[in-house]
Amino acid sequence: MTDCYKPNPPDTELFPAVSRAAKSLMHHRGWRYGIADFLEALGTTTGTNRVWMFEVIDQGPDYYVTNFVFEWADRPESSNINDNRYIGKRVDVDNPDLRALYQARLNGQVQIHQRTEVGGFLKHEFEVQGIHSMLTIPIMVEGQWWGILGFDDCDAPRDYPGSYVAALEIAAVLITNGILRERLEWEVRHDHLTGLLNRRALIWEIEEALERNPQSGTLVIIDLDWFKNVNDRYGHQAGDEVLKAFSNRMRDRVPDGGILARFGGEEFALWLPTNGPKARLIVEDLRNAILAHPVVWREQSIALTASFGISEMRDHGNESIDTQTLFENVFKRADDALFQAKREGRNRIIYKE
Ligand SMILES: Nc1nc2c(ncn2[C@@H]2O[C@H](COP(=O)(O)OP(=O)(O)OP(=O)(O)O)[C@@H](O)[C@H]2O)c(=O)[nH]1
Structure with a gap:
């Protein structure tokens, strides 16, 4: 089985690429203006088909709601960003598999899912999106689950080695840093109670x-x-x-x-x-x-x-x-x-x- 896995490009390229891409997140108007370049750098260096990010906009003990916010795709057919199904998508955590997935995300755990192993909710998404393998890295902000930085391999299954995961976890931390900076800038300029400018x-x-x-x-x-x-x-x-x-x-x-x-x-x-x-x-x-x-x-x-x-x-x-x-x-x-x-x-x- 392992021999039909997609080969990982040498990881020596990955840390320098993350480091170079970090600069785009320092865009003077905020990280959101540099994220497209950042995701593209991660996508091309890892040789994946799609790099995506969603943001959690609401959550409770038994559900979460996400907005699909950014994506890089290696070709137009790989793109999902214009699919309205992923805007304000509510996931009801109503079975043990999904609960385990949700809990892992809340805890900030990296997960690698293979199509041959997933069930239920993920199985459906893998089939709809043509995914073989998916690496998800929770983006954590001030100890809370903020969203996901995800990598989808659609042309072949993939197993991400530890050195890859480590570099991509750093990439997620850089996004966290951008979000924190954005929050701080908001606080410097706004009145807390009313949300008006100060x-x-x-x-x-x-x-x-x-x-x-x-x-x-x-x-x-x-x-x-x-x-x-x-x-x-x-x-x-x-x-x-x-x-x-x-x-x-x-x-x-x-x-x-x-x-x-x-x-x-x-x-x-x-x-x-x-x-x-x-x-x-x-x-x-x-x-x-x-x-x-x-x-x-x-x-x-x-x-x-x-x-x-x-x-x-x-x-x-x-x-x-x-x-x-x-x-x-x-x-x-x-x-x-x-x-x-x-x-x-x-x-x-x-x-x-
Ligand atoms: N609830 C609340 N009260 C506030 C806040 N900031 C200031 N205040 C109150 O606003 C009141 C302002 O009182 P004053 O300066 O005497 O003015 P006023 O009663 O509006 O009278 P005039 O301005 O002279 O018409 C004080 O009681 C403050 O405690 C806030 O963020 N929340």
Whole structure:
């Protein structure tokens, strides 16, 4: 039987290939932009027919759901990526074979399956996809099963030696590393509770927008009114839910090119790429929407209002002023406007040129 197994190319090529391919995962926009090159390098060096990755998008004790996210195939006929069956595919773990497979994946164990040995769920997949041998390496992130890096041999059976598995396990760790970096970058730029950008990220985004268009844009600082009362009356958890619902409501109404952020506490900021009456109309629409739609929390309706301070990017005739100072000035004016809105009774918009 073993003599009809596909020969493995010399493993001396594999470690240098993984090392070279690692660089593509360091793509400045994130690993997802370099993964196609990475999988191609693994595919061509191992001489396999298909290298694929799926991501686990939901899981429970007796099921898991996967999305087929990336693939390299040696020829068009080997490709599966456009098969909708693998998008949001749910696997019900309803027999001992499948339970063993699932448990091994949860534990991060590498598995090599041969068509002659598999049963049930895998047998069906092997037949549908024309697979002889499949090597699967779980991608683990922070101790959790994230997905699979898989290798399918369709033209002949294959047995992967230990040195191959070791190199490909390193490849999976490199993907883990990319995912962790992506998570970290998300955390640096976002507010945890609401998923909105945080203050720092908003400033970066505005700086970029100003580089493209220095004299344009409106900054709106938004502060929920009497928010302390929400916490005092309904509890902190309700307060959190209100902040999330409020953020979602706002996010749905931000026009194209607008950037919404949570500055902290019950304070938010919105950058609009427009100036003048158009921007002010958008803000009026936001104020009305907040007023018209109380947040429902555990069947209780929590009415909200917010105060708004608005200012525009303008040099007020001083053309020598640099972008940084322009930007600081617009923040200061919007903040002063918000303060005035609060002082004058809240639930209002104050505009300061
Ligand atoms: N639940 C919850 N509360 C928060 C969070 N961040 C800040 N707060 C609360 O927000 C409240 C803000 O209170 P204040 O600054 O007095 O403002 P306010 O009650 O909204 O009154 P005005 O702004 O003057 O209209 C405080 O009770 C904070 O504890 C958060 O992430 N979750």
